[in-house]
Amino acid sequence: MKYDVVVVGGRIGGSISSLFASKNDVDVLMIEKRQEIGVPVQCAEGTTHSTFEILEMKPSSRYVCAEVETGTIHAPNETYINAEDLVEFNNLDKNIAKGYILDRKVFDKHLAIESAKAGTDIMLKTTVKDLIKKDGKICGVVAKHMGKTMEIKADVVIAADGVESNMAQMAGLKAPDNPMDICSCAQYELVCSNFDHDRVHLYFGRDIAPGGYAWVFPKEEGTANVGLGIRGPAETAYQYLKKFISKFDATPVELNVGGVPLSGPIDKTYTDGFLVVGDAARQIDPVTGGGTFTTVPCARVAGEVAAEAVKAEDSSEDFLKRYDDEWRVKIGDMLKMSLKCRKVADDLTDNEMNALVEFLNNSKGKEISKLSFIKFLGKHPRLLRLVKDLL
């Protein structure tokens, strides 16, 4: 069997890469190891408006559960700041929380359907086991379907196999993860009558979610994704989640668990005949753990560059480097800044977090000048040392 492009993984990274490769008139096969695309959900399902602009799709009520206008950040001492009360300052944008909460089961499958309509062939319940290499160049995959092993040749292989990816490692592009870079998450979809419908809530504190945060993302009226991510402690994310949800009078209808890589992107996302995209490339915002809105632009570029390479009959790493160059222009600086912020946040104590929220609350509706922020930091010398590189 031979295709121009083989895509490993069938969720957003895979479906968007294959959609944009197929739209550019090359033969594409997308391979997904599960029997259904989009399940199990491993996501709080929040995304930005830009997702749909990049996809050139109108968001549909079939998979948009809620439109979020704003958000609230809760400090460890239970004080809070609303995003709409923030005045724009440095990289702090008061529209930061605007976006959609999706039904990813429907959305991911919708993307796969759009990709199939554009011409992509899809194999389900098929696991890619190995990469085929010839003279050091990747030229296909070895896949297993219902006990049968097959070789599928390709000019370009795109690895969109998620956080658990081993394709990038097989291609020599990735070292094993540092365990402290992986955020371990647990989430319930809860039914409860008093969730805000247009607001996300984020909760910080060492007792709530050490090394991460807890979230409440509204879905349909009366339901919300309530979850958290942690790094480091002996207790599991699920144990922290059980404690956290005890504050809601709510009933769970779904439980999801999963890991989010917060290391920032891998150094190189291409080699001869091969591209890597999405969580597999660690193209995730290291502060929020959001990977949908970051994967979308990268996957589009991956599909387009793979198609260009096929047409140019050149899938060498010199040609495919343009994928790496293009996605870094789009989101590279944002991911770098976010990684710096994550490292600062890792060192913040609960008291410093409380003080920051108090400072923002005291500045409600006022212009925050750099001078007033530096004066505030002057009272918190340790904080000043932590954040000085961000200013």
Ligand SMILES: Cc1cc2nc3c(=O)[nH]c(=O)nc-3n(C[C@H](O)[C@H](O)[C@H](O)COP(=O)(O)OP(=O)(O)OC[C@H]3O[C@@H](n4cnc5c(N)ncnc54)[C@H](O)[C@@H]3O)c2cc1C
């Ligand atoms: C609890 C949690 C909450 C999150 N919340 C948000 C959020 O609110 N907003 C946001 O933007 N991001 C969020 N994220 C991150 C987001 O879900 C991911 O960044 C995004 O799904 C990455 O998409 P992907 O296609 O790269 O990888 P994945 O979604 O992991 O898809 C990889 C696919 O590849 C398949 N696969 C793997 N190996 C093989 C193989 N060998 N052969 C064939 N198929 C294979 C898998 O079955 C899977 O379908 C969250 C993550 C978690 C865990």
